[in-house]
Amino acid sequence: MTTIGIIGGGAWGTALAQVAASDGQQALVWAREPEVVASINAAHENSLFLPGRKLSEGIRATGDIGDLADCFAWLVVTPAQHMRSVLAEAPASNVPLVLCSKGIEEGSGELLHDVAHEVRPDAPVAVLSGPTFAHEVAQGMPTAVTLAARDLELAERLRQRLSRSTFRIYLTDDVAGAEIGGAVKNVLAIACGVVEGRGLGQNARAALIGRGFAEMTRFGVGLGARRETLAGLSGLGDLVLTCSSTSSRNYSLGVGIGLGKSAKELMADRRTVAEGAFTAPVLARLAEARGIDMPIVAAVARLLEGADVDSVLGSVLARPPRAEGL
Numbered sequence: 001m002t003t004i005g006i007i008g009g010g011a012w013g014t015a016l017a018q019v020a021a022s023d024g025q026q027a028l029v030w031a032r033e034p035e036v037v038a039s040i041n042a043a044h045e046n047s048l049f050l051p052g053r054k055l056s057e058g059i060r061a062t063g064d065i066g067d068l069a070d071c072f073a074w075l076v077v078t079p080a081q082h083m084r085s086v087l088a089e090a091p092a093s094n095v096p097l098v099l100c101s102k103g104i105e106e107g108s109g110e111l112l113h114d115v116a117h118e119v120r121p122d123a124p125v126a127v128l129s130g131p132t133f134a135h136e137v138a139q140g141m142p143t144a145v146t147l148a149a150r151d152l153e154l155a156e157r158l159r160q161r162l163s164r165s166t167f168r169i170y171l172t173d174d175v176a177g178a179e180i181g182g183a184v185k186n187v188l189a190i191a192c193g194v195v196e197g198r199g200l201g202q203n204a205r206a207a208l209i210g211r212g213f214a215e216m217t218r219f220g221v222g223l224g225a226r227r228e229t230l231a232g233l234s235g236l237g238d239l240v241l242t243c244s245s246t247s248s249r250n251y252s253l254g255v256g257i258g259l260g261k262s263a264k265e266l267m268a269d270r271r272t273v274a275e276g277a278f279t280a281p282v283l284a285r286l287a288e289a290r291g292i293d294m295p296i297v298a299a300v301a302r303l304l305e306g307a308d309v310d311s312v313l314g315s316v317l318a319r320p321p322r323a324e325g326l
């Protein structure tokens with residue numbers, strides 16, 4: 001079994017296929033869209049989700065998820081809200097799952113490794129997360145990620161297959177920590193985009209990153225994550241990346257909201273996924289149920305529901321500052 005299976009032919013699945021194939025390995029991408037399958041196989045390009053990037057000859061695509069049966073691992077790169085249904089359709093196999101999506105399942109409120117475990121109780125699970133814009137990774141630009149698995153021998157085996165000089169993989173056994181950082185930063189990136197769109201300045205954005213990280217830490221520690229994971233690549237690292245660039249779909253969504261456009265309209269004709277829009281409501285709900293104070297996350301959830309930007313900003317600014325570190 002030398003082929004790696006990629007479940008999801010969006011920008012990130014395609015970039016990860018490019019990493020896998022960069023040392024001569026074969027990568028087989030399952031894509032939902034027939035045009036993505038055709039474009040990868042005929043033109044070595046994903047013209048829908050990663051246009052303009054020539055892909056390695058070692059990458060093939062299929063529209064039949066059953067073709068992934070004989071792979072040594074599956075990188076699962078669907079939008080978070082569709083991971084459960086797609087995994088349920090995948091062929092029966094206990095192949096290791098490497099979850100590369102970032103989010104919390106809306107209906108169940110579960111982290112994705114819990115969802116994967118419910119659908120595939122016998123499959124070993126790892127999580128790959130970190131500051132990774134797909135277009136940079138696909139170009140072979142230097143990138144570092146966290147690979148988390150409770151079974152560190154599995155993590156080490158996966159690292160040996162996937163690490164490259166420009167794709168550096170750091171290991172941890174803190175699976176929840178790696179997932180929480182990736183899920184929460186998407187929501188905070190929307191908030192930072194709003195600040196940009198409203199023209200509130202760089203001081204305000206830095207304040208949001210700092211106070212947002214405090215929220216991420218409170219929530220993560222509340223769910224058993226370790227502080228050092230949250231302060232690492234998959235938490236603070238990804239927060240800084242996503243909160244400072246319009247290359248981020250979440251940040252761009254926030255910019256649009258800050259400019260006064262409705263979140264519903266901004267989401268309506270988008271083909272690509274801004275995970276924070278789905279994570280914000282469930283994260284706000286989970287935090288409230290656990291008594292964890294997450295005012296920025298709650299504000300983003302209200303903005304996504306259509307609340308007035310200035311009144312939401314006003315209520316955030318009216319909060320009495322608490323002691324740092326609490």
Ligand SMILES: NC(=O)c1ccc[n+]([C@@H]2O[C@H](COP(=O)([O-])OP(=O)(O)OC[C@H]3O[C@@H](n4cnc5c(N)ncnc54)[C@H](O)[C@@H]3O)[C@@H](O)[C@H]2O)c1
Nearest residue numbers: 009010011012013032049078080082101102133134272273
């Ligand atoms: N793009 C990045 O730079 C990047 C980096 C790291 C992690 N991620 C994460 O990877 C995951 C996938 O994002 P992406 O950027 O590859 O996607 P994308 O925005 O490039 O493409 C959208 C994807 O959603 C899929 N999709 C749409 N409707 C679907 C449905 N009903 N069922 C199943 N799949 C459906 C499409 O097939 C496509 O693969 C997300 O969780 C994202 O947060 C993305």
Ligand SMILES: O=P(O)(O)OC[C@H](O)CO
Nearest residue numbers: 130131132133248249250
């Ligand atoms: O474009 P975004 O906002 O989904 O961010 C992409 C990656 O998660 C960055 O690490």
